[in-house]
Amino acid sequence: MPAYITSIIAVLAMVQPCDKVKTVLRSYKDPAGKEPICVMSKQKNCSDIVSQLSRSFRETMGYAEGVICFAPGRVNLIGEHIDYNGGHVFPCALTLGTYGAAARRSDDRIRFYSMDFPDDGILETDLSSIHTRTGKHWGKYALGVVWAFLEKGLSISSGFDFVCKGDLPPKAGLSSSASLEVLVGTVLRALFSVGDPADPAELPLLAQMAENQYVGMNCGIMDQFASANGKKDHALLLDCASLDFRYAPLDLQDCRIVIANTNKPHELVGSAYNDRRAECEEALADLRTVLPDLPALCALTPADFAAHKEAIRRDLPRRRAAHAVSEEARTLAAFDALQHHDLYAFGRLMNESHISLRDDFEVSCPELDLLAELAWQTDGVLGARMTGGGFGGCTVNIVRQDALATFTEKTNAAYRTRFGYEASFYVVRPGDGAALIS
Numbered sequence: 545m546p547a548y549i550t551s552i553i554a555v556l557a558m559v560q561p562c563d564k565v566k567t568v569l570r571s572y573k574d575p576a577g578k579e580p581i582c583v584m585s586k587q588k589n590c591s592d593i594v595s596q597l598s599r600s601f602r603e604t605m606g607y608a609e610g611v612i613c614f615a616p617g618r619v620n621l622i623g624e625h626i627d628y629n630g631g632h633v634f635p636c637a638l639t640l641g642t643y644g645a646a647a648r649r650s651d652d653r654i655r656f657y658s659m660d661f662p663d664d665g666i667l668e669t670d671l672s673s674i675h676t677r678t679g680k681h682w683g684k685y686a687l688g689v690v691w692a693f694l695e696k697g698l699s700i701s702s703g704f705d706f707v708c709k710g711d712l713p714p715k716a717g718l719s720s721s722a723s724l725e726v727l728v729g730t731v732l733r734a735l736f737s738v739g740d741p742a743d744p745a746e747l748p749l750l751a752q753m754a755e756n757q758y759v760g761m762n763c764g765i766m767d768q769f770a771s772a773n774g775k776k777d778h779a780l781l782l783d784c785a786s787l788d789f790r791y792a793p794l795d796l797q798d799c800r801i802v803i804a805n806t807n808k809p810h811e812l813v814g815s816a817y818n819d820r821r822a823e824c825e826e827a828l829a830d831l832r833t834v835l836p837d838l839p840a841l842c843a844l845t846p847a848d849f850a851a852h853k854e855a856i857r858r859d860l861p862r863r864r865a866a867h868a869v870s871e872e873a874r875t876l877a878a879f880d881a882l883q884h885h886d887l888y889a890f891g892r893l894m895n896e897s898h899i900s901l902r903d904d905f906e907v908s909c910p911e912l913d914l915l916a917e918l919a920w921q922t923d924g925v926l927g928a929r930m931t932g933g934g935f936g937g938c939t940v941n942i943v944r945q946d947a948l949a950t951f952t953e954k955t956n957a958a959y960r961t962r963f964g965y966e967a968s969f970y971v972v973r974p975g976d977g978a979a980l981i982s
């Protein structure tokens with residue numbers, strides 16, 4: 545069996561044990577024509593993870609957990625790098641994410657343990673010293689959410705113990721950090737009955753606040769919002785200016801969403817992400833010299849932008865703004881295409897999105913570009929683009945079911961030849977947002 549096939553199997557085995565990925569993909573059918581078989585499926589592994597988590601909680605904390613919660617990762621179909629420019633984004637939650645077991649304590653102590661980072665041991669602190677930062681430790685994403693709750697005056701009446709485990713591919717840009725943050729928020733709500741579960745924006749905003757102000761990553765709202773509010777078999781069109789959103793059924797006909805992972809580690813903090821935000825802010829400030837009431841870059845139509853873009857003094861912020869304005873138009877057009885069941889138009893807009901992210905926003909990389917280009921050359925791939933923050937991570941592809949095996953095999957062979965290591969592929973199905981499981 546060729547090495548690249550083995551590697552695909554290795555990754556897929558995480559989510560759906562199988563002997564031969566080729567067999568899985570080639571026999572990939574919709575039984576009864578409605579329930580898409582999902583390779584990245586929570587249902588199969590969920591109970592395993594929950595029992596492992598429960599056992600780990602007992603071993604590390606010495607007693608049984610009180611609640612178990614889950615929060616998913618996300619994949620963004622289109623609308624990239626515009627959540628912080630007042631634009632629309634179109635993500636869906638995945639069926640994979642982070643699980644957490646937790647229980648209240650009678651004192652003020654907080655103890656965190658991740659089954660994914662056993663060498664880090666148990667992170668311990670007190671509610672009263674939560675402002676202390678924790679360097680590079682994974683626990684800063686979790687502690688940041690506790691900090692945000694306290695900052696917002698949401699009462700956490702005692703300490704608690706927390707053990708988590710994720711099943712997202714690590715460092716793939718599928719929002720494992722946001723899923724951990726939203727998970728901790730869901731756990732806090734469940735343990736302390738705090739906050740307003742009827743408000744879909746509350747938890748995402750608290751999680752974003754944790755990431756912006758505690759972790760130091762100036763992310764937008766998309767990942768946390770999708771993790772908190774995803775819906776099975778739907779994508780979510782979110783207006784990031786108002787936080788109004790609507791669900792769109794993902795009628796994929798004979799196609800599937802395939803995520804292709806570059807396996808190039810992606811690290812947002814300390815990357816050029818914060819620079820991109822600053823460049824967009826510079827463009828907005830320049831535009832406001834001629835359009836004083838402009839609320840955000842994405843409030844401009846492409847025609848308005850063409851008329852006023854010379855107000856942006858430097859070329860770099862002007863190109864960043866060009867991406868934001870065109871991506872907003874593409875996202876709305878893509879939503880419209882989906883409503884009209886036109887997956888081909890949707891795919892073309894995805895391709896254009898990649899080109900804009902590559903050339904104007906400059907957040908792609910050779911690995912992502914090659915995966916997208918190979919996809920564009922494959923019959924049966926309707927659209928392909930980088931997804932998420934960029935600089936590594938994954939592409940998202942709309943692939944006809946009968947082209948799945950050819951697509952993954954040919955793409956991986958060419959990818960390995962160029963970079964000397966393999967990509968991984970996941971067929972995904974949109975899942976539900978964060979929830980209390982038990």
Ligand code: GLA
Pocket residue numbers: 620623624625626627628763764765766767932933934
């Ligand atoms: C990261 C950020 C999001 C968003 C995307 C790019 O995932 O966390 O807020 O900006 O990048 O669309």
